[in-house]
Amino acid sequence: MIGEAIIQSLTESLIERMREVETIKGPQNVHGYSLLRLAAIAERAKHGMPVIEPYGSSRAFMGLDDLMFLPAMIDRFPVDPFTVNTKTVIGAKSARPLELQTPIMITAMAYGLSVTESTKIAMAKASVAAGTATNSGDAGFCEAERRHAQQYIVQFNRARYGNSEDQLKQADAIEIRFGQGALAGLPEIVEGDDMDEELARQLGVEPGQSATRPLRHKELKTPGDLKSLVDGLRTLTGGVPIGVKIAAGRIEADLAHVVDAGCDFVTIDGAQGGTAGAPEVTINNVGVPIVYAIPRANRFLVERGVRSNISLIACGGLKDAGDFMKALALGADAVYTGQSLLTAMVYGQVEKLPLGTSPAEIYLYWGKHGAKLDIEVAAEAAANFIKASTQEMAMIAGAVGKNDLSLVNMDDMVALTEQAAQVTGVARAW
Numbered sequence: 001m002i003g004e005a006i007i008q009s010l011t012e013s014l015i016e017r018m019r020e021v022e023t024i025k026g027p028q029n030v031h032g033y034s035l036l037r038l039a040a041i042a043e044r045a046k047h048g049m050p051v052i053e054p055y056g057s058s059r060a061f062m063g064l065d066d067l068m069f070l071p072a073m074i075d076r077f078p079v080d081p082f083t084v085n086t087k088t089v090i091g092a093k094s095a096r097p098l099e100l101q102t103p104i105m106i107t108a109m110a111y112g113l114s115v116t117e118s119t120k121i122a123m124a125k126a127s128v129a130a131g132t133a134t135n136s137g138d139a140g141f142c143e144a145e146r147r148h149a150q151q152y153i154v155q156f157n158r159a160r161y162g163n164s165e166d167q168l169k170q171a172d173a174i175e176i177r178f179g180q181g182a183l184a185g186l187p188e189i190v191e192g193d194d195m196d197e198e199l200a201r202q203l204g205v206e207p208g209q210s211a212t213r214p215l216r217h218k219e220l221k222t223p224g225d226l227k228s229l230v231d232g233l234r235t236l237t238g239g240v241p242i243g244v245k246i247a248a249g250r251i252e253a254d255l256a257h258v259v260d261a262g263c264d265f266v267t268i269d270g271a272q273g274g275t276a277g278a279p280e281v282t283i284n285n286v287g288v289p290i291v292y293a294i295p296r297a298n299r300f301l302v303e304r305g306v307r308s309n310i311s312l313i314a315c316g317g318l319k320d321a322g323d324f325m326k327a328l329a330l331g332a333d334a335v336y337t338g339q340s341l342l343t344a345m346v347y348g349q350v351e352k353l354p355l356g357t358s359p360a361e362i363y364l365y366w367g368k369h370g371a372k373l374d375i376e377v378a379a380e381a382a383a384n385f386i387k388a389s390t391q392e393m394a395m396i397a398g399a400v401g402k403n404d405l406s407l408v409n410m411d412d413m414v415a416l417t418e419q420a421a422q423v424t425g426v427a428r429a430w
Contacts, residue, residue, distance in 0.1 A: 034058070040280055050281060054360065055339065056182060056274040056317060061289040063272075063317065064326045066420035067413050068429070072401030081398035086390050086405050088334050090133075090173065090311045091241025091264030094234075098151055098173050098241055100334070101131025102390040103405060104324060106382075107315055107336035108155055108175070108245070110137030112199040113190070114276035116370040117144050118378075119363040122345060124148035125375070126382035130390075135336070138177050138213075139202055141167035155245070156233065158187075159213040161203045165236060173240050173265075174233050176217070176226075179247040181273025181316040182283045188213040199365070226261040241265055241311070247273070247286075248293035248316070252300045259304050265311035267336070268293050272317025274339045276364060290316045290327070295410075295424050298331025321392035328393075329408045330424060337386070344385035345378045 027033040036058050040051045072078045090098035106123050109115045114137055124145045127134040133151035136142055140162020141154050154171035156163055168174060179185035192200075192208040203211040219229045230242050243265035246254050251268070258266050270290025275283065294314050301307045314327045315336035324335045346359045352372045353361060361367035397405050400412040414429035415421035421428045 050279045052277050053280050053283065054275060054277055054364075056272045057284050059284050061272060061317070062291055062419065062423065063289070064291055064323050066416045067326050067329075067424065067426055068416060069325075069329075069396055069400050069408075069413050071399050076401040078401055079398040079403045081391070081394040084394035084397045084403055084405065086394055088406070090313070090334060091243070092311070093309050094241040094264045095239025096172075096241070098133060098153075100133060100151065102386060103328060103332075103334040103393075104130075104386050104389055105132050105153075105313070105334055105336050106134040106341060106386075107338035108135040108137040108153075108177075108180075109276070109338065109342075110139035110155075110161075111142040111145065112202045112365050113137065113139045114365060115363050116365050116367070116373070117142070117198075118370065118373045118375050119345075120145040121148050122373070122375045122378035122382060123341075124152075125379035126341075126345075126386065127151060129379065129383035130386035132386060133172065135175065136162065141170065142202070146170055156217075157213065158215070158217050159203070159211065161211070161213075168233065169237055171237060171240060174237060174242050175265075175267060176229065176233070176242070176244045178217075178244060179269075180245070180275065181247050181269035181271050181287050182275035182278040184247050184249075184282050184286050185215065186279075186282065187215050223257045224260070226257055230261045230263055243267060243311070243313075245269065247271075248288035248290065249286075251288065251293055251296045255297060255300050256304075259301070259306050259310065263310060265313060265333075266297070267313040267315065268297055270314070270316030273315060287316075290314055290318065291330075291420075292423055294327055294330040294332050299425075321389040321396070324389060325393045325396045325405070325408065326413070328405060329410055329413055330426075331410075333406070337389075341382050341385060345382040346373070348377060348381055349374060 043051045086102050088100045088103040106127050111120045120142050121144050123134045125148050128150050133153050134149050135153040136155050138155050138157040146152050151172045153173040153175050156174050156176045190211040192210045197207050200207045205211045233242050241264035243263050244258055245267040248268050248270050270293050271287030297312055301310055311333045313334045314332035318335050319340050327335050346362050350359050353369055361369045362373050393405055397408050402408050410426050413426045415426040416429050
């Protein structure tokens with residue numbers, strides 16, 4: 001009886017307490033105030049500085065999940081996936097096109113500014129095993145990566161990190177970097193105190209000296225100057241594909257200059273694009289999601305009559321084979337994979353880390369456990385991810401009745417929502 005009385009008393013007290021809503025309702029109960037947002041507010045309050053964070057946006061943008069492929073049945077027969085052509089060419093009109101066994105490429109991740117040298121070597125080895133290309137990232141040419149890669153795309157960056165003439169001549173393609181989805185085109189400063197001797201050497205500065213990435217390429221006084229830059233790089237490199245990378249924004253206006261400059265390819269990074277570190281405010285509030293960007297870019301290139309001259313590469317928030325294939329169906333020729341590849345690369349090595357440690361600690365340059373990465377194991381896992389994803393794309397192509405990944409298009413899909421239909425131009429499922 002005494003126990004029941006105590007329980008009743010506690011229950012009545014709790015109910016009375018709950019009637020005072022202001023004592024139990026906190027910001028976390030208000031829509032939009034996630035734990036991440038609350039933590040970011042606290043970080044600003046503590047340091048008085050913009051919040052810098054890794055990975056892509058935490059916002060739930062419209063993605064590709066509302067698009068579905070149409071299976072071939074009687075009107076059109078399915079195709080054996082093992083006969084589907086997966087080969088892809090970047091810069092087909094260039095003197096030295098980039099010929100790949102898959103449309104899935106390894107995205108730009110910079111040595112020192114993003115990942116370790118061991119990670120770059122693993123990526124290079126994975127690219128060879130999977131028959132694809134890997135990208136230097138915006139720290140430019142990495143000797144160790146070049147040594148292990150067969151198809152190596154070097155980013156021509158605004159700070160000219162790793163961009164000497166000799167280094168550029170060793171590239172299989174040049175990607176002129178204007179910006180990325182997570183950061184837009186903002187300048188960056190790497191403080192001298194944050195650099196070790198190796199990173200200082202990569203960025204071409206003295207130990208202790210800060211490195212700065214300016215707002216624009218020094219050769220460009222006007223947008224029209226892009227053509228002379230492209231022509232110069234094409235001559236220097238002996239005709240490898242020359243392209244640009246832009247964050248999805250004023251897509252048609254930017255592409256007009258890309259076309260006029262005679263670029264061989266363009267990479268468009270959607271608002272969901274990942275990063276090793278960028279301002280939270282740009283990650284979550286700047287850019288156009290990739291599902292909007294691909295159809296717009298493809299449509300513009302078609303209307304300008306240059307679609308066959310310029311390869312369209314998509315990245316930013318593409319997670320797996322389904323996303324990759326939908327990106328191609330919407331108009332892309334190839335895709336970059338980043339976060340999914342890193343996840344695949346280290347999945348079998350996380351047990352080396354202390355319990356509760358982020359897997360990023362094993363591949364980020366400033367991670368505490370980079371020495372624990374087994375390069376060969378990481379390379380095999382990353383290559384397996386690309387190979388499996390390529391096979392899965394072939395399965396989708398076969399399922400819709402196409403014998404080549406490049407033949408899958410918007411007519412092979414339906415949209416499950418009105419918004420998806422209007423945004424992409426894909427027919428409604430109803």
